[in-house]
Amino acid sequence: MSLVVPAVLPSSRQELEEKLALFSRIPSVDRIQIDVVDGRFATPASWPYNAPTEQQHIIASGQTLPQFDRIEYEIDLMCVNAEEAAAAWLALGARSFVFHAESTTSLPRLLSSVRTRLGAGDGSMSGLVSYGIALNIASDLALIERSLGEVAYVQFMGIARIGRQGQPFDERVFEKVRVFRERHPAIPVQVDGGVSFGNAKKLIALGVSHLVVGSGILRAADPVAALNALEELRSPFGV
Incomplete structure (x- = not known):
């Protein structure tokens, strides 16, 4: 599986289709967020x-x-009622979902609802459906500790304000990842937000499995070259 997960934040259906067409033509891309x-x-x-x-x-x-038989589509659900949104995307061929810990008053209850609605357990369903939890930069790790056995991976946000691409990278995520990897070395970790060639090497050295990159690729003069340059930093911790 690729190190880099290109991300799309679509303002319209047309933009979504255009960005997916761009990424799906790149042979190394096997997962899109x-x-x-x-x-x-x-x-x-x-x-x-x-x-x-x-x-x-x-x-x-x-x-x-498009090409959902070859590409794993991961839906990052920055929304309330996330399990309902996930069901709609599942119908379109998505097979991986990120639920934000702060989007609910009870993460265990949300994940229980997800298991019921999507039929997924222990973070996956026979390799067909998987899901992870995301944690904001300012949130404490304690918020997700009780739920780690329910998910396949954890996504740490690398920006202070989520929901927008092009936000500056927040270096506090380095320490968050370091502490988490010490406590839970077997759980895959990905970082989303502000990822660039400049900080990617340190993230990989800390044990990050996947780099979710949006504007760092899409705003580059040559998006394909930018993605490939990051992919060449492939992590030994990849899943």
């Missing part, structure tokens, strides 16, 4: 929350995400 922002848990609202009927029309017509 789609950021979903509801405008409540995080702002501003992204697609499909800013066009609420479009996704249901797509599902009803039987359409799916």
Whole structure:
């Protein structure tokens, strides 16, 4: 599996399709993260929350995400009622989901609802559906400790304000990852937000399995070259 997970934060269906077409043409890309922002848990609202009927029309017509048989689509659910949103994306072919610990008053209850709704347990369902939990930069690790046995991986946010691409990298994530890896060396870790070639090497050295990169690729003069340069830093801790 690739080190780099390119991320898309779509403002429209057209933008989503254009970015997915770009990434799906790159042979090394086997996983793409789609950021979903509801405008409540995080702002501003992204697609499909800013066009609420479009996704249901797509599902009803039987359409799916492109090349979902080759590419694992991971949906980063920055929203309340995340289990409902996950069910809609599951119908489109997504098979991996990130739930934010701060989006609910009870993470164990949320994950229990996810197991019921998606049929996934222990973070995966026979390799078909997997999910992880994300933790904001300012949140304490204690928020997720009780739920680690329920998920396949943990995503640490590398930015202070989630829901927007192009935010500055917050170096506090280095210490967060270091402490977590000491406590839980077997649990895969990915970092999302502000990741660049400049900080990627240190993240990898700390044991990060995957780098989720959005603007660091999309705003580069040559997005494919930028992605490949990061991929060449492949981590020995990869899953």
